[in-house]
Amino acid sequence: MTTPGEEAPVTSDFVRSYVITGGRDLPSSEELALHTLVTLAPGRTLPLGAGPEVRAIWELCAGGYLSVAEVAGHLGLPVGVARLLLTDLSEQGHLLRRAEPPRAQNVDRATLEKVLNGLQSLIG
Amino acid sequence: MDSNPSSAETAQKSIYVSSAVTNAAKILVVGHFAVGKTTLIGSLSEITPLRTEEKMTQASVHVDDLRGVTDKTTTTVALDFGRLTLSDDLVLYLFGTPGQQRFMQLWEDMARGALGALLLVDPARLEETFPVIDLVERYGLEYAIAVNCFDPAATYSEAEVREALDLLPDTPVVYCDAREQQSSAMALIALVRHLLERAA
Numbered sequence: 001m002t003t004p005g006e007e008a009p010v011t012s013d014f015v016r017s018y019v020i021t022g023g024r025d026l027p028s029s030e031e032l033a034l035h036t037l038v039t040l041a042p043g044r045t046l047p048l049g050a051g052p053e054v055r056a057i058w059e060l061c062a063g064g065y066l067s068v069a070e071v072a073g074h075l076g077l078p079v080g081v082a083r084l085l086l087t088d089l090s091e092q093g094h095l096l097r098r099a100e101p102p103r104a105q106n107v108d109r110a111t112l113e114k115v116l117n118g119l120q121s122l123i124g
Numbered sequence: 125m126d127s128n129p130s131s132a133e134t135a136q137k138s139i140y141v142s143s144a145v146t147n148a149a150k151i152l153v154v155g156h157f158a159v160g161k162t163t164l165i166g167s168l169s170e171i172t173p174l175r176t177e178e179k180m181t182q183a184s185v186h187v188d189d190l191r192g193v194t195d196k197t198t199t200t201v202a203l204d205f206g207r208l209t210l211s212d213d214l215v216l217y218l219f220g221t222p223g224q225q226r227f228m229q230l231w232e233d234m235a236r237g238a239l240g241a242l243l244l245v246d247p248a249r250l251e252e253t254f255p256v257i258d259l260v261e262r263y264g265l266e267y268a269i270a271v272n273c274f275d276p277a278a279t280y281s282e283a284e285v286r287e288a289l290d291l292l293p294d295t296p297v298v299y300c301d302a303r304e305q306q307s308s309a310m311a312l313i314a315l316v317r318h319l320l321e322r323a324a
Contacts (some may be wrong), residue, residue: 015180021275033237034205035150035217037141064140067148069205073174074139078201079233080178099148101237107266109323111214112239115149115318118210122168122309 017081020053025040026080034069034079037098038086042075048063053077054085058094139171141207147214151312152234154221154260155244156252159221160272162204164244164302168218170208176203178230201230219258223256235263240319242311243267245303247280250288257289266322268296268315294318 032038040061050058054074060066065076072082089095153161156215178201221234241260245253245312260267269291273279280288282297285319291297296318300311 033150034219034233035237037145037148037215044193064143065145066140066208069176069203069217069219070139070171070174070207071175073176073205076176078177082176098146101148101150107239107318107319107323111149112316112320112323113153114147114211114214115216115239116192116210116313116320118214118216119309119313119316123306123313 010014017032017078020051020077020081021084026084027087028074031087032068032083032090032097033101035067036100038071038090038095039063039065039098041094041096047092047094051082054089057085057089058083061089141215142209144212145209149210149214149215149259150219150238152219152221152238152241152254152265154223154241154246154267155272156223156246156249156256158242159246159249159252160274160302162242162271164242164270164311165204165206165218165220166298167303167305167307168208168312173176173204175207176262176276177201177297178203178233181218203230203234209323214281223259231259231263235265238265240266240268242315242317243269245269245271246283247271247273248283250280250285255290260315265286266315266319268298268311268318270298270300270302270311270314271303294321 038061040058045053046058052074056072060071060074068083068086069079071077071086072079075082077085086095090097155161162173179220201222206218208216208218210216214269219234219238221230230323243253243256257267269285269289271279271285284298285291285297286295296314298311298314301307
């Protein structure tokens, strides 16, 4: 995150991402889907040495459930970087996760019916 | 919100998913550049549509396999998405995805767990839709065609669209105005009905 008054940003977004992630490979969507919902688990303490991006995620996720994509969007982070940091926090037990899509690509009929009903309620 | 009261300011609360929601569904809104994907998402979303970016550094691996391109440069692709609460326990995310072939990694990410894709079409630029159809088919996504009527006078008949795009007979074709919530909802309804038929 670059905030006003901060030092000039590094040379490119790529370098910036590299610094945030410590140069690690970004996890795949197998780890956390874009629409998986996450929130901060109750009673957790911010890890020592947390960087500004982790702090920002921490504050944002303390407020309630958001999808992985929304966390990235609100904080102006590339999706892959947000996913990596969220995966770290999740592995450390700091996050609750909901609505994880099944691994298999089969579409669940009950969900489709709910989606259909919800959409139909939008039209008069 | 049932969580940590020391956290978010009150003003932020509306950005969160209701705490009763336990299920999140995803539908892709795909189509070529400037076809109206973000407009359609914005017409339905309960939050201000968000934009984020995906870095395509690892995409070159996939691209290598498919097209023999070996460049390792980083490409940034914007993703636009919105959210719609459909019932007490279900939210729908709409992800607008660019149709370019070189963003294969992005497509894998998008396709994972997606119910299906609404494929937006500009009738004046039908040929630009072919690569997008190839992509949705490659990822095994069921889809419906939504012809975005920018100019009703310039539109083609459904038969013409079907023929030009070489669609299967059961692929739905609907006309919509992506700026209008009801029209956008109708297009998604056509898609979801199709998905239900295919799931039967």
